[in-house]
Amino acid sequence: ISGGEETSTNTKGKIAIVYDVGGRGDLSFNDMAYLGASKAAKDFNLQLVELQSNTEDDYTKNLETLAQQGDYLVIIAVGFMMTDAVKKVAAEYPNQKFAIIDGFDPDMPKNVMMILFKENEGSALAGALAALIAANSGKDKVGIVLGMEIPVLYKFEGGYRFGVKWAEDYYKQKTGKDVSIDVLYQYTGTFNDPAKGYQAAKAQLDQGAWVIYQVAGGTGVGVFNAVDEYLSSHKQKMGPPFAIGVDSAQDWIKPGAIIASMMKRVDVGVYTAVKDAVEGNFEGGVLELGLKEGGVGLSTVDDVMAMFNSLPEDTQKQKLKELGFNSKDELKQYLENTRKQVPDWIWTAVDDLKGKIINGEINVPKAFNKDEITAIRNAKTWQEMMKLGE
Amino acid sequence: MDFGSVVSILINSLMAMVPIVLTSVGAVWSERAGVVSIGYEGVLLMSAFFGAIVAEITGHATMGLIGGMVTGIVLGMLHGVLTVYLKGDHVIPGIGINLLALGVVPFGLIAYWGTAGQHQVAVTLWSLETQYGRLSPMVLVTIIVALVTWWVLFRTPLGLRVRAVGENPEAADALGINVEKYRFWSTVYGHALAGLGGAYMSVAWLGVVQKTMSAGRGFIALANMVFSGWNPLVALIGGWLFGFFDALAAWLAPFHLIPGQFILMLPYVMTLIIVAGIIGKARPPKWDGRPYKRE
Amino acid sequence: MEETPILEMKGIVKVYPDGTRALRGVDLTVYKGEILGLLGENGAGKTTLMKILFGMLHPTAGKIYVRGKETRFKSPADALANGIGMVHQHFTLVEVFDALHNIILGMEGSGLFSKIDVETARKKLQKLMEDLNFKVPLDVPVEELPVGVQQRIEILKMLFRDVDVLILDEPTAVLTPIEVEELFAVLKKLKAEGKTIIFISHKLNEVMELTDRVTVIRKGEVIGTVKTSEATPQLLARMMVGRDVVLRIQKPPAKAGEPILEVKNLWVRGDRGEDAVKGLNFQVRAGEIFGIAGVEGNGQTELIEAITGLRKPEKGEVILNGRNITGRPPRELYDAGMAHIPEDRTHMGLILDMTVTENAILGLQWREEFQRWKGTIDWGKAKEHTRKLIEQFEISAPGVDAPVKSLSGGNQQKLIVAREVSKQPILIIAAQPTRGVDVASTEYIRNYLIRLRTEGKAVLLVSADLDEVIQLSDRMGVIYEGEFMGVVRPEEVNTEEIGMMMGGIRYEELKK
Amino acid sequence: MKSSKSDALRLLNFKAFIESIIAILVGFLIGAVVLIVFGYNPVDTYYWLFKGALGSTSGIAATLAYSTPIMLTALTFAISARTGIFNIGAEGSFYFGAIAAVIFTNVWGNMWFGLAMGMLLGALWALPAAFLKVYRGVHEVISTIMLNWIAFFFVLWLVVGPYANPNDPNKTIRIPQSARLPLIGNTDLSIAAPIAIIVAILVYYLLWHTTFGFGMRASGLNQKAARYGGVNPKSAIIWSFIIGGITSGLGGAMKVMGEPPTYAISQGMANIYGLGFDGIGVSLVGRNHPLGIILSAMFFGMLRAGTPLMQAGARVPLEIIKVIQGIIVITVAIPGLYDLIKKSIEGREA
Numbered sequence A: 001i002s003g004g005e006e007t008s009t010n011t012k013g014k015i016a017i018v019y020d021v022g023g024r025g026d027l028s029f030n031d032m033a034y035l036g037a038s039k040a041a042k043d044f045n046l047q048l049v050e051l052q053s054n055t056e057d058d059y060t061k062n063l064e065t066l067a068q069q070g071d072y073l074v075i076i077a078v079g080f081m082m083t084d085a086v087k088k089v090a091a092e093y094p095n096q097k098f099a100i101i102d103g104f105d106p107d108m109p110k111n112v113m114m115i116l117f118k119e120n121e122g123s124a125l126a127g128a129l130a131a132l133i134a135a136n137s138g139k140d141k142v143g144i145v146l147g148m149e150i151p152v153l154y155k156f157e158g159g160y161r162f163g164v165k166w167a168e169d170y171y172k173q174k175t176g177k178d179v180s181i182d183v184l185y186q187y188t189g190t191f192n193d194p195a196k197g198y199q200a201a202k203a204q205l206d207q208g209a210w211v212i213y214q215v216a217g218g219t220g221v222g223v224f225n226a227v228d229e230y231l232s233s234h235k236q237k238m239g240p241p242f243a244i245g246v247d248s249a250q251d252w253i254k255p256g257a258i259i260a261s262m263m264k265r266v267d268v269g270v271y272t273a274v275k276d277a278v279e280g281n282f283e284g285g286v287l288e289l290g291l292k293e294g295g296v297g298l299s300t301v302d303d304v305m306a307m308f309n310s311l312p313e314d315t316q317k318q319k320l321k322e323l324g325f326n327s328k329d330e331l332k333q334y335l336e337n338t339r340k341q342v343p344d345w346i347w348t349a350v351d352d353l354k355g356k357i358i359n360g361e362i363n364v365p366k367a368f369n370k371d372e373i374t375a376i377r378n379a380k381t382w383q384e385m386m387k388l389g390e
Numbered sequence B: 001m002d003f004g005s006v007v008s009i010l011i012n013s014l015m016a017m018v019p020i021v022l023t024s025v026g027a028v029w030s031e032r033a034g035v036v037s038i039g040y041e042g043v044l045l046m047s048a049f050f051g052a053i054v055a056e057i058t059g060h061a062t063m064g065l066i067g068g069m070v071t072g073i074v075l076g077m078l079h080g081v082l083t084v085y086l087k088g089d090h091v092i093p094g095i096g097i098n099l100l101a102l103g104v105v106p107f108g109l110i111a112y113w114g115t116a117g118q119h120q121v122a123v124t125l126w127s128l129e130t131q132y133g134r135l136s137p138m139v140l141v142t143i144i145v146a147l148v149t150w151w152v153l154f155r156t157p158l159g160l161r162v163r164a165v166g167e168n169p170e171a172a173d174a175l176g177i178n179v180e181k182y183r184f185w186s187t188v189y190g191h192a193l194a195g196l197g198g199a200y201m202s203v204a205w206l207g208v209v210q211k212t213m214s215a216g217r218g219f220i221a222l223a224n225m226v227f228s229g230w231n232p233l234v235a236l237i238g239g240w241l242f243g244f245f246d247a248l249a250a251w252l253a254p255f256h257l258i259p260g261q262f263i264l265m266l267p268y269v270m271t272l273i274i275v276a277g278i279i280g281k282a283r284p285p286k287w288d289g290r291p292y293k294r295e
Numbered sequence C: 001m002e003e004t005p006i007l008e009m010k011g012i013v014k015v016y017p018d019g020t021r022a023l024r025g026v027d028l029t030v031y032k033g034e035i036l037g038l039l040g041e042n043g044a045g046k047t048t049l050m051k052i053l054f055g056m057l058h059p060t061a062g063k064i065y066v067r068g069k070e071t072r073f074k075s076p077a078d079a080l081a082n083g084i085g086m087v088h089q090h091f092t093l094v095e096v097f098d099a100l101h102n103i104i105l106g107m108e109g110s111g112l113f114s115k116i117d118v119e120t121a122r123k124k125l126q127k128l129m130e131d132l133n134f135k136v137p138l139d140v141p142v143e144e145l146p147v148g149v150q151q152r153i154e155i156l157k158m159l160f161r162d163v164d165v166l167i168l169d170e171p172t173a174v175l176t177p178i179e180v181e182e183l184f185a186v187l188k189k190l191k192a193e194g195k196t197i198i199f200i201s202h203k204l205n206e207v208m209e210l211t212d213r214v215t216v217i218r219k220g221e222v223i224g225t226v227k228t229s230e231a232t233p234q235l236l237a238r239m240m241v242g243r244d245v246v247l248r249i250q251k252p253p254a255k256a257g258e259p260i261l262e263v264k265n266l267w268v269r270g271d272r273g274e275d276a277v278k279g280l281n282f283q284v285r286a287g288e289i290f291g292i293a294g295v296e297g298n299g300q301t302e303l304i305e306a307i308t309g310l311r312k313p314e315k316g317e318v319i320l321n322g323r324n325i326t327g328r329p330p331r332e333l334y335d336a337g338m339a340h341i342p343e344d345r346t347h348m349g350l351i352l353d354m355t356v357t358e359n360a361i362l363g364l365q366w367r368e369e370f371q372r373w374k375g376t377i378d379w380g381k382a383k384e385h386t387r388k389l390i391e392q393f394e395i396s397a398p399g400v401d402a403p404v405k406s407l408s409g410g411n412q413q414k415l416i417v418a419r420e421v422s423k424q425p426i427l428i429i430a431a432q433p434t435r436g437v438d439v440a441s442t443e444y445i446r447n448y449l450i451r452l453r454t455e456g457k458a459v460l461l462v463s464a465d466l467d468e469v470i471q472l473s474d475r476m477g478v479i480y481e482g483e484f485m486g487v488v489r490p491e492e493v494n495t496e497e498i499g500m501m502m503g504g505i506r507y508e509e510l511k512k
Numbered sequence D: 001m002k003s004s005k006s007d008a009l010r011l012l013n014f015k016a017f018i019e020s021i022i023a024i025l026v027g028f029l030i031g032a033v034v035l036i037v038f039g040y041n042p043v044d045t046y047y048w049l050f051k052g053a054l055g056s057t058s059g060i061a062a063t064l065a066y067s068t069p070i071m072l073t074a075l076t077f078a079i080s081a082r083t084g085i086f087n088i089g090a091e092g093s094f095y096f097g098a099i100a101a102v103i104f105t106n107v108w109g110n111m112w113f114g115l116a117m118g119m120l121l122g123a124l125w126a127l128p129a130a131f132l133k134v135y136r137g138v139h140e141v142i143s144t145i146m147l148n149w150i151a152f153f154f155v156l157w158l159v160v161g162p163y164a165n166p167n168d169p170n171k172t173i174r175i176p177q178s179a180r181l182p183l184i185g186n187t188d189l190s191i192a193a194p195i196a197i198i199v200a201i202l203v204y205y206l207l208w209h210t211t212f213g214f215g216m217r218a219s220g221l222n223q224k225a226a227r228y229g230g231v232n233p234k235s236a237i238i239w240s241f242i243i244g245g246i247t248s249g250l251g252g253a254m255k256v257m258g259e260p261p262t263y264a265i266s267q268g269m270a271n272i273y274g275l276g277f278d279g280i281g282v283s284l285v286g287r288n289h290p291l292g293i294i295l296s297a298m299f300f301g302m303l304r305a306g307t308p309l310m311q312a313g314a315r316v317p318l319e320i321i322k323v324i325q326g327i328i329v330i331t332v333a334i335p336g337l338y339d340l341i342k343k344s345i346e347g348r349e350a
């Protein structure tokens, strides 16, 4: 008796993916991992087995169960929280290939590919975009709403702050005007209470934040709603003010209110791992994806449309109806118009920063712990921050 | 704190109080009749989910609210049958309903909308757009529900009987009052209000269904019910106070006067202080949570 | 005079869900305008029968005829609609409501959602109370009222509903003699108005005084019905118990010894902060029964609670066997040789959801004899002890592991007495020891108290049953508003004098 | 005499036990219907579920490991319930037990010290609710819900700030090797599991075989009578909170000291969150009886341990198992299930 048997006859093998407790629907790395894995499964004709985790205690058990079955090309663990579990299980099953998203351990066994992202780099772009939009509107505050305070989020916050400071400098050089942009930030203490995100974003808007970057999983959905509500109560269809999405190209959720998203291409990472495994090129060790590798970046309209296309047909139709569009093209057009609310020079400036980061001229600091983020928070200039990163 | 912020915090707290107050008021009524339920967390979640479905199917947010109430009614009937007619334990079904919701909603999201975890609701309730934020008519509805519930409970024959049934069902029974009927429908009413509160979250307040969106509000509402001394009017005030401290905490957070975690504690610490310092003893209805059997 | 009976029950059988056969085919006939007494030992099935008549219970078999017509009551609502009302053995009052709301409950006289019409109800009630000279305060939460008043509210509830047939299940158990007199006056007036009354009591003299006919039930069967005018208490007792009962207590002369309990200038506050006990002084000596008589609510409860460590006195001293025990916790007092039969059997004396064994060692759980090693209970020994008590005191219980709530009231009370005596105390405090207990058990308990006193123990007896105090006590104090109106030997005074003292006249004044 | 049989019955109210079993069966049955409705094969699903939970040493080890913390938090609820208190503060004490273990084993790397400090802090955190109840009359439902949240944010602050792991941002500093609970045989199961079972038996012994426990149960059923019986209900209540805090605190400490591979509190407290609440359901299904709780915790542990294979083998989503759990718990609430079924069986025989 096996539920999977009949389908596996016409596939070339199996891959498995273990989600962390956030699970599918976090609009974030779990969803992105699914995207990459399902694409790979389709492209290479594989069967995809998904395991959800109820709590953190399930990680080891989930991985072990899969490894015991022994017939997976590669087992993908999504999320840093699985690091210890992967390390342990991989050591017990040296012939099983694993990939872990966001997880790093210096002593990780050789059969594990550790896929890491430079969220700080992508967040720097978000920060620059936010600060320039604010400065351009004569405002002096931008915001960031985060989930529970966990050090992983410091990378986002640090990068965002770096981008803001860099933008102050850029703006001064471009216009000759001094600006000082404050970053309102708050950790909402939860990844799954949209109401908390909504209230946090409202408070920040009240206090003058002009662009709000959300790094809060399910809580972040509330941030979009708060911005959207601000717009409609000011009889505006499009921002500014804006929200910035995270992890996946979230712009389609509230077109007009979301200017862009800081994408973390977990899908690319997962796809790469599967591809390598299928083609026999799988190697353990670190695979770090930054701006240069296309592992992070600000979403383009095409990215958003690709994300939108990955939704089930019905969902797409319904969403279009809800937004009042007759076709996907209209949505696309709308997204493009949204972006036109921001002057071209700002987009150019962000591209400029991106180029400098890619060519190594600028090094975005990475905050791993409280001391590091505190240092970044206290730094006066981006140059000072960069020194911290070294 | 300028005027705008004050108004904004006020509006926020009013919007945030709705699910808590509705649930508390419903729970007050149900417990006044002697039926305890701790399943409101699950009721909120499931009615947020089913309310959204109904809203989208019918295209009317009000229908969604009614859908939420119906969800509450069905769950209330389940609870009522188990506790009132079958004379079962009052606590266990609630635990079960909470667990059930944690399975039904994430599973239902995938099954119905094809999106895991969350769904943006297409049809939401009209609300008053102000410069300081949106104000839902449900705030008014909530206040009216609390007032009317209070009036009926303390001023009318119906309320008198409900209270009698919760204080001493034997006394009520001996006067020809159908204890089971009153208890059962009180339970249903309680859960129906919670259902309304849940649907409000998805089709009015937040415009989203998220797999854990009740986020402890069902339990907060129970605490608020005890806080109120089983009085719908005090529950209204208590729910608003909680919403106020919640909104205040969100507003204070960006100032980082103390570590963020301590700001997040604010509503809970304040509740505890108010209860310990001012309210103190609350006396539940005497037969609260006890099945009534004639033989 | 073959009129149609207003009520007729035929072949009523009742088997409770747990299998108890409470009634085994009872026939009962009630005529309009009579007062029918219903007698029977604890557990005979009186309450069950009446609850069936009132629609609260459904008979397993049998038929009920009301005014000649076969009727089935689904619930009390049907019975009330047929003009049958019942005052229950245990109070059925909503304690936080006032009398008015308790009375109008279910008959508020307006639509479910309209405002309660309090004023009309109040007028009707006031007239009713005036007519019968039967008054209660209408606006005080009933929990703050003395039991006697609560009992009146129960009766008013039914009269407010204009019932033709009034069932009273042991209404006098908690009343003082004066209150009983008043109640009887009202009942006679009601009878004169043509109402029919079914009256349940364990007190034979009451039945003799009030009723027209008496039906006696034993173990779920009717033993017989007699005209009261043709009956004697001895006859009724024999019918109830199935053997001769000694109705007068045989009391050997007292040989009072050393004072065991001394109460000195004791002041105790009541629940509402009032001075409930005002500077009482008395002694109870070894080998005597000291009785306290008085209308309930005159500080007896507070006095006993203060002596037994359940309430802190304001002032004064309590000395047990020469040791100052003022304000010490109960456990210490038990160790010092005190035993306490509390007035509130079901709420204080027993834990109804616990087993017979667990209840049998309540308050003795620390005793060496029940310990396996220090702090742990040897249930084997506890059960052994319980079996002995059951045997010695002739308690009828399904078993030592049965929940104590499955015992009948009389047997519950016997269990308490047994437990307290097994503490081997030097002082026994007995509060209302025979309230609601049937004749045979009453006889047993009273004789036992005498025996203990004759063996040299000190007994402090508090009872609202004046006969009981007079019969048992060697000396008695009559309490009124927390003070003794006099401490006398029962044989020195007559009932009338005691009654006046209970009403607040001092003995010295009486003798003037 | 006849006492031996009745003793056995008392040990674990036999009828209640059968009723729970029936409830579980009915729950599975209804769950099967749900599965069929959504196009899954119930036989297949349950096969993989039980295979995963009981089909291998590692499955059984996982079952026991999952059951350990919820057994201890269930005891917290049960002890209070027996004393007449609705204590849902296990969650908070659990957090404090866990953080205490992290902090103090890093001061002195001794296992017993870690466990002791976990129990101590768990008990201390239970005290505010106890005192508020006894001296201010604050209903324990309010105070424990509020205190749980306060504990959550407070411990979160410790986890993110002072006790964050400088080398690994994903968790707190680890329990030192010397203070970790030994593992049993060749499995990942630590001695936490047998310790929890022993604690449950001790609690049973305490409640039913000591004068102290007798007093607690007496106050739980009838405070007035308990007082009359020489028991001080106030102190019984306070002690029930304390002992409950101890079991949950121990649970929290053992969670981090005895579960490979983490040996720390994860960020967001992901590995210690929610176990206190789960304990309530476990306790209720176990009829608030320590011995019932041992079985009920193992049952819940089994459901958890079986889900990975159920997901992988039968391709059934995790949420289904929660639906089934919910249904089982609701079914447990149906009283007289036993009588009902007994009657129908007897009816057939007659």
Ligand SMILES: Nc1ncnc2c1ncn2[C@@H]1O[C@H](COP(=O)(O)OP(=O)(O)OP(=O)(O)O)[C@@H](O)[C@H]1O
Binding pocket: B294, B295, C016, C017, C018, C020, C021, C022, C040, C041, C042, C043, C044, C045, C046, C047, C048, C049, C089, C406, C407, C408, C409, C410, C436, C438
């Ligand atoms: N709910 C019940 N379930 C099972 N048995 C019961 C129940 N109520 C009463 N009984 C039993 O039925 C029998 C008759 O009880 P009932 O209360 O009618 O006696 P009674 O004559 O009114 O006694 P008392 O004088 O003590 O009031 C007793 O054996 C009693 O234990």
Ligand SMILES: Nc1ncnc2c1ncn2[C@@H]1O[C@H](COP(=O)(O)OP(=O)(O)OP(=O)(O)O)[C@@H](O)[C@H]1O
Binding pocket: B154, B155, B156, B160, C096, C097, C098, C099, C101, C102, C116, C118, C140, C141
């Ligand atoms: N002791 C009581 N027991 C039961 N219900 C009560 C009690 N006291 C008041 N109520 C209920 O609460 C309501 C309010 O009581 P309250 O005495 O304040 O008002 P009222 O005199 O009836 O009307 P008004 O508000 O006009 O004074 C009453 O109408 C009644 O329904």
Ligand SMILES: [Mg+2]
Binding pocket: C046, C047, C048, C089, C169
């Ligand atoms: Mg009776």
Ligand SMILES: [Mg+2]
Binding pocket: none
């Ligand atoms: Mg008034």
